[in-house]
Amino acid sequence: MIDIQLLRENPERFRKAISLKKFDCNLDLVLDLDERRRTQIGEFESMRAKQKAANQEMAAMQKGSPEFLEKVQELKKLSAEVKELEAACKDLEAMWLEQVLSIPNVPDASVPIGKDESDNQVLSTWGNLEDCSSHAKPHYDIDGFGNRIDFPRGVKVTGAGFPFYVGPMARFVRALLQFFLEEARQAGYTEVLAPLVVNEASAMATGQLPDKEGQMYVIPTEGLYMIPTAEVPVTNFFRDEILEESQLPIRRCGYTPCFRREAGSWGKDVRGLNRLHQFDKVELVKWVHPEKSFEELESLRKDAERLLQKLGLPYRVLLMCTKDIGFPHAKQYDLEVWAAGQERWLEVSSCSNFTDFQARRANIRFRPKEGKVTPVHTLNGSGLAIPRTLAALLENNLQEDGTVLVPEVLRPWFGEERLVFNDA
């Protein structure tokens, strides 16, 4: 959530941010509620102070004495008033909070202004598209693909979007995960193995609730949600905590399966590995000093880029425009890998700086050497999402003989030079 103090001081800054992000929320209502809330709090607290003082007097009186009983009668009325004022406060507070939570984060000045995805800037492109296999074809059209990634069995067992990875392909996914995790470790991220379901408070803190609940699978009997990304449990690790300045920055990585309902994305771009309900991903998360978050975003992006470079996959870096960055984001890069068979770019990582927006919502703060407790800045990025990376890899490295050449960096983990699709 935003800093209400800043909104009071400079509403225009937020008005602009909202229009740039094309979000719909009523700033005047927020400011009005803020005003009323403060007045209400003032009234309640002064009445409450009066009550406390009177109760103080009572404590000194002899219980049951006439003046005591008289005082009780007198205070009953005051007590009722206090209760009313308190209830009014709570109501206003709740309305106020709901509105404050609906205001998006302000985009950084470096974020290009744009109206749709065509305004995202391609910052750089790495690798040569021509270097990809001349035999490339969409991964789902590779001979024997179904032997290795079994969608029909997934449909039978669970439903669409839950494939089985079989034999060498299962091992290959594991090799990718191990490669990603090891790279992250060497880049200074501490590995965590996190819960795959989270409670409501956690989903609220990272912003999946209340607006994006359609994205998550729900376990209604327990009131829990299956995670759409490791970001949720990993970020919530420090929820409601005060960190020491000397601890910052904290860098963590975590592998988890991710579960996404993807409601509404029916029919488009969903073939093969392009979009699944369950997929594996390594996520990188940082908690940093507010002054360092934008440089930490650059290094986060580079950490993700390095993975694609080592895998030899051509990719491009997009600086997302104001319309395309999400609600809590201040700045966001997307990494898109080239899938030579489909001849299209696939998003495999999104690296974001949330500044203090998510931290304020999740109540993650730090104690500066001087001054008062302050929200940290949080960042995260994929490093990387498996299925699309895998799709590009299969397509780009497809050989004439129908096998896929395994990148050097994966061989220590996979143990073989080629991925074969047809069982001998």
Add this chain to the structure above:
RNA sequence: GGAGAGGUGACAGAGUGGCCGAAUGUGCCUGACUCGAAAUCAGGUGUGCCGGCAACGGUACCGAGGGUUCGAAUCCCUCCCUCUCCGCCA
């Protein structure tokens, strides 16, 4: 899942209706002592919100949410969590 016990500040641990934002101890910070350190002594040491330029004042917070009462850390209800025993189980 059943039975019992319990959840208090950074930690340990008192407190069972008003004198409790909360004893005491530990830790931490400052000062004294010391060449320096240890030990000792003295003082300080939470977070949110509201008001205030500030000093500061007010208010809330003793697992969470309701309730009783003039007044709740303390009594009642619901929920969550931890521990012990039993059951079940990878």
